[in-house]
Amino acid sequence: MRPQPLIAVADVEASSRWYQRLLGCESGHGGREYEQLVHRGALILQLHRWEVEHHHGPIGDPDARPHGNGVLLWFETDEFDAAVARAAELRAEVVLAPHVNPNAGHREIWLRDRDGYTVVLASREGDLG
Numbered sequence: 001m002r003p004q005p006l007i008a009v010a011d012v013e014a015s016s017r018w019y020q021r022l023l024g025c026e027s028g029h030g031g032r033e034y035e036q037l038v039h040r041g042a043l044i045l046q047l048h049r050w051e052v053e054h055h056h057g058p059i060g061d062p063d064a065r066p067h068g069n070g071v072l073l074w075f076e077t078d079e080f081d082a083a084v085a086r087a088a089e090l091r092a093e094v095v096l097a098p099h100v101n102p103n104a105g106h107r108e109i110w111l112r113d114r115d116g117y118t119v120v121l122a123s124r125e126g127d128l129g
Helices: 012-023 080-090
Strands: 006-009 034-039 042-049 072-076 093-101 106-112 118-122
Touching: 012 034, 012 042, 012 080, 080 093, 080 106, 080 118
Parallel strands: 006 042, 072 118
Antiparallel strands: 034 042, 093 106, 106 118
């Protein structure tokens, strides 16, 4: 089994560019209504425009706030320092600055994306900087 998270966003193309820059991934689909982001050939995140229902109906309520309440988009990276630098270049809103999570035994930074979702970038276990 492989997770394939999908989030609803206001602007798929802009969110795709933001995530590609932040995560060092690339577009695997492209488009204004739907996108697949891939890293080293593996699907890591799907983006779907709020208003587009396709065959499945609405993904969620775009007026409900905050988006993703209680859900964290969590990404482990081998390049934590580079990812933190990319977040700074993007001027991403920082929720929790880079820190060591003593329970997990790694470093983390918590961010907010363009649509208000919380994104966590974490180093590998044992990487305490």
